[in-house]
Amino acid sequence: MGAKEGFLQFQREVPVRRDPKERIGDYKEIYEPFPAEKLNHQAARCMDCGVPFCHQGCPLGNVIPEFNDAVYQQNWREAIQILRSTNNFPEFTGRICPAPCEASCVLGINKDPVTIELIEKNIAEKAYELGLIQANPPQTRTGKHVAIIGSGPAGLAAADQLNQAGHEVTVFEKDAKPGGLLRYGIPDFKLEKWVIDRRIELMKQEGVIFICNSDVGFNIKAENILRNFDAVVLATGAQQPRALKIKGSDLKGVHFAMEFLGKQNQVVGGEIEENPISAKGKNVIVIGGGDTGSDCIGTSNRHGAASITQLELLPKPPKQRTVLNPWPEWPMTLKTSSSHEEGVERVFSILTKEFIGNEQGEVTGLKLVDIEWMEKDGRMTFEELEGTERIIPCDLAFIAIGYSGPAQNGLLEAFGVEVMENTLPKSKKFQSTNSKVFLSGDMRRGQSLVVWAISEGREAAVQVDEYLMGSSNLPQKDESYFHVEDEIHGMD
Structure with a gap:
């Protein structure tokens, strides 16, 4: 060094x-x-x-x-x-x-x-x-054609790797522009979309074909994809939001986070004129303490919300590591994002009980109660604290408590892919129960990070390359990784 x-x-x-x-x-x-x-x-x-x-x-x-x-x-x-x-x-x-x-x-x-x-x-x-990143198309082509369904980080990584291996790669995206979660899920104040456009243009110059407004399984039949391509990679993410199953969750003004964030990104990107969900002048409640919830806070502040409250079921983490959380464990410490700095009240150890509505079916309040966490029979659990139940004003609520798996829209079934009880598709080394169809990213492993999605795309590309050519020179992880992953995905 x-x-x-x-x-x-x-x-x-x-x-x-x-x-x-x-x-x-x-x-x-x-x-x-x-x-x-x-x-x-x-x-x-x-x-x-x-x-x-x-x-x-x-x-x-x-x-x-x-x-x-x-x-x-x-x-x-x-x-x-x-x-x-x-x-x-x-x-x-x-x-x-x-x-x-x-x-x-x-x-x-x-x-x-x-x-x-x-x-x-x-x-x-x-x-x-400095001009050190330039289009570098492969010198030779294999004659094999691969379809990538979904242009999020996993789909893009798989496309990039397979194109480098010499295959003809076509990426199908249901939305108007490529990028998936990167474009329609992450606000521009964290990732401006010119960064994505620059990379997409480079990939086009290298030979990757992008076909947008193509909702495979709907306006493009899965059987046509299977017939016209030598291999298929499904990488459409974990788009099924986890529901908050309490009374009143169907009231007007109660939304899943991505309904709000996706539309706002379309506004910023010039695809639509205004967000049908407006936080201006409203008392906003964000349920969920993760990054998606934080993005709702930042976006609501930019709308001009009257107040924003973020509710988190878990207790407030410490600011520094404790003796029970030493290095190199992941630090379970309090994270303060840029959105938190911009204005929000954060409430921890709180349980949502019921949305309250008016005669017009609009949300007006949220009933909640404080909880106390404790260990019982070797597991963490909580109890409601008597006398703390109350109703707080709520004109607009965003549910940001994660995703349960791939969208239940029939896409997996259309490609002949078996699904486990937890809604994740079965796979072995990224290959599904249909040997021609491979899985990658959050669609395969469940909700995760962008960096994991890129890793998944790279690994799936290796398996596709081996399937098409008998072997692969693309870089890959060792076999121990696949043994653990196959157990998780029901194909060990």
Whole structure:
């Protein structure tokens, strides 16, 4: 490593966020540019540790110490080559990944970890700036045709890898533009869509075909896809939202989070003029304490909500690790997002009981009660606290408590794929019960992270390549990964 004592010389620094009062007036990226000299210092903090646990923490297996050192040495060509060897889209993960690699950083034992996500983003952007990322079509073609259904991170990664292997790849997307969750699920203040457009254009130049407004199973028959392509990858995500089964959840003004976020992204992208769900002047309740709930907060603030309250069933986490949560475990600490900074009341250990409505069938309030968590028979459970039940004003509610699996729209059945009791499709090494059809991303593994989806797309591509050609030169994980995964997906 170029600076073996950099972690002793420099403190962790991250980009400055624009003032909340300014940024809630637009949907632009919230961070100020990070100075080049400071980035060099951050790369220098990566120490010459004996076992770089960050490798294990990253689902993609990014070779982090090596690209950090390349940044410290100002060798941007080497940095992007190292990063691109494991990650197809560092410009995405460098903006929206929760950075499990940083949670695994050895510095985290007694210091702040290396700013790996920040460095990754800057490698990608510097590479584009210097012309180090260019269209690179395959030199030869195999004559095999592959259909990718879904253009989210898993579908795009599979398409990119299979195209590099020389196959003719066509991506089908039901919406007007490619990107899936990246485009229609993540707000622009976290990921501006020009970043996606830039990558899609590059993939087109390399030979990948994108067909949008194509809802396979509806306006395009699955049987036609099966007949015209040598292999199919299903990567349509886990779109079935988990319902909140309480009285009044069918009232007007109670929505699943993605109904709101998706429409707002269409507004920002110029696809529609206005969001049919408006938070302006309303008392907004967000149920769920994860990233999707946070996105609803940021978007509601930009609408001009009168008040925003976020409800979380779990207890409030500590600000720092406790002795019961040591490194290298995932830090179960309080996360404060940019959306939280912009204005919200956060309530923990709270149970929603019933939505209250008026005669017009509109939501007007939410009945809730405080709870106390405790361990019982070796499991965590909770009890309602007597005398704490109350009703709070609610004009608009967003349910953001996760996703149960793939959309139940008949797509899997149309492709002859068997489904397990938990609604996830059966698979072995990404191959479904129909040998010609492969599965990838959240559709296969359930709700997860964008970085996992990219990893899934890469691994699925290897299996498709082997199916078509008998062997594959694409990079892949070792067999132990597949043994565990096959057990999970009912095909061991």
